[in-house]
Amino acid sequence: MTMIACRLCGGTIEPFLDFGPMPIANGFLRPEDIATERRYPLEVGICRRCAMVQLLHVVPEQEMFNAGYAFFSSTSARMAVHFERFAQDVLSTWLPTAPFVVELGCNDGIMLRHYRRPGVRHLGIEPSANVAAAARGQGLNVIERFFDADVAQEIVEAHGPADALVGANVVCHIPYLDSVFEGAGRLLASEGVFIFEDPYIGDIVRQTAYDQIYDEHIYYFSLASIETLARRHDLEVVDVIPQAVHGGQIRFVLARSGRRRVSDRVAQLAATEQTQGLSVPRTFEAFRAAVERSRDALVGQLDALGAAGQRVVGYGATSKSTTVINYCGLHTRHLEYISDVTPTKIGRVSPGAHIPIRDHAEFRASPPDVALLFAWNHAAEILAKEASFRASGGRFLTYVPRVSLG
Numbered sequence: 266m267t268m269i270a271c272r273l274c275g276g277t278i279e280p281f282l283d284f285g286p287m288p289i290a291n292g293f294l295r296p297e298d299i300a301t302e303r304r305y306p307l308e309v310g311i312c313r314r315c316a317m318v319q320l321l322h323v324v325p326e327q328e329m330f331n332a333g334y335a336f337f338s339s340t341s342a343r344m345a346v347h348f349e350r351f352a353q354d355v356l357s358t359w360l361p362t363a364p365f366v367v368e369l370g371c372n373d374g375i376m377l378r379h380y381r382r383p384g385v386r387h388l389g390i391e392p393s394a395n396v397a398a399a400a401r402g403q404g405l406n407v408i409e410r411f412f413d414a415d416v417a418q419e420i421v422e423a424h425g426p427a428d429a430l431v432g433a434n435v436v437c438h439i440p441y442l443d444s445v446f447e448g449a450g451r452l453l454a455s456e457g458v459f460i461f462e463d464p465y466i467g468d469i470v471r472q473t474a475y476d477q478i479y480d481e482h483i484y485y486f487s488l489a490s491i492e493t494l495a496r497r498h499d500l501e502v503v504d505v506i507p508q509a510v511h512g513g514q515i516r517f518v519l520a521r522s523g524r525r526r527v528s529d530r531v532a533q534l535a536a537t538e539q540t541q542g543l544s545v546p547r548t549f550e551a552f553r554a555a556v557e558r559s560r561d562a563l564v565g566q567l568d569a570l571g572a573a574g575q576r577v578v579g580y581g582a583t584s585k586s587t588t589v590i591n592y593c594g595l596h597t598r599h600l601e602y603i604s605d606v607t608p609t610k611i612g613r614v615s616p617g618a619h620i621p622i623r624d625h626a627e628f629r630a631s632p633p634d635v636a637l638l639f640a641w642n643h644a645a646e647i648l649a650k651e652a653s654f655r656a657s658g659g660r661f662l663t664y665v666p667r668v669s670l671g
């Protein structure tokens with residue numbers, strides 16, 4: 266176990282789970298590039314002072330977010346609907362007339378496109394060149410940068426203050442989170458709001474969703490840890506809105522201190538977190554034990570299926586699957602291949618274990634006996650899509666919240 270200081274407050278971090286060296290979670294590679302693959306330590310801990318759960322080691326951001334970034338947001342139809350509603354909520358609940366909206370990590374434009382409408386100015390900040398190009402291809406305004414306090418300064422000088430700074434699945438990815446909050450402080454108009462949603466540590470613990478832990482997710486937010494950070498930047502949490510997507514997230518709404526009414530939901534969530542013990546290291550020791558049991562149950566189930574001669578394939582080459590596959594020691598012996606719909610992933614192999622990624626068409630043409638559902642966060646969408654697979658005897662194996670075959 267490594268000891269390091271909290272990146273945000275300098276407090277002591279209590280490490281609670283060490284996955285060992287891991288490949289880049291989204292680093293789906295061409296078979297000919299296997300020799301160049303690198304591994305980085307993946308270890309997670311909680312700060313005793315500010316309660317922020319965080320990775321102890323950080324992979325250089327250019328290694329993860331670049332012109333070869335494998336994740337295109339628009340592969341999920343449900344997420345497209347979710348982000349249309351997110352944008353509508355921002356526009357109708359939080360904004361003045363003629364607003365300026367800035368989105369961090371806009372990826373292929375899945376949400377940003379809904380701010381391109383008469384009377385609204387929009388700007389996306391997206392460092393991964395390939396997905397940024399996909400957004401620009403739809404006529405969206407995108408700058409190819411890593412957002413931080415300096416970039417915020419440049420934006421405010423060039424375009425004026427923002428009425429909303431929004432982001433989904435990006436704020437927890439940024440190691441220099443303090444600089445992001447400082448940037449929010451520089452960029453926001455006096456009544457402006459900073460709205461972001463990310464995986465929620467309360468859901469991760471409750472569901473033993475350890476596969477949310479991987480290199481891109483540097484922080485695992487609770488209300489307590491976000492409030493501590495916000496206070497240092499004269500910002501305040503004014504609302505918290507749970508989201509069902511991606512297996513449980515929270516949308517945080519921050520404003521300059523004292524400028525907006527604070528919703529009752531904030532105090533309610535603080536009380537729930539107290540009961541769940543989300544600031545207490547002991548809670549995370551129990552989480553680790555649950556993770557180890559989950560791993561053993563999954564490997565036991567896959568071994569039994571293998572012994573019974575069942576054909577098993579993975580469903581969804583998610584970044585989360587990289588943690589599961591490598592932590593559980595899964596292998597081509599357990600999984601024939603992983604099915605996915607993303608063109609940039611098909612034909613590649615999975616990080617670490619090098620399980621082939623194949624087109625979903627192959628899954629359809631020759632259905633296996635069992636599909637291990639790595640994309641469990643899209644379960645409703647996938648179960649609906651695969652009704653005929655199940656009707657003809659195919660089964661899904663899941664592991665969140667517990668290992669189950671059905």
Ligand code: SAH
Pocket residue numbers: 330331334336338369370371372375390391392393396410411412413432433434435438439
């Ligand atoms: N918002 C999308 C994409 C999430 S993936 C969705 O929810 O589906 C995270 C995205 O954040 C990637 O496209 C990545 O390139 C981008 N990103 C990473 N670091 C960033 C930073 N410092 N500033 C802005 N975007 C960043």
Ligand code: TMP
Pocket residue numbers: 336340341342580581582583584585604605606607610625640642643646647650
């Ligand atoms: P995510 O969990 O990070 O959103 O990634 C989901 C992955 O699963 C992505 O590679 C696309 C893939 N996927 C499918 O192959 N089929 C589907 O129906 C869905 C929703 C996702």
Ligand code: ZN
Pocket residue numbers: 271272273274275276312313314315316317
């Ligand atoms: Zn801290």
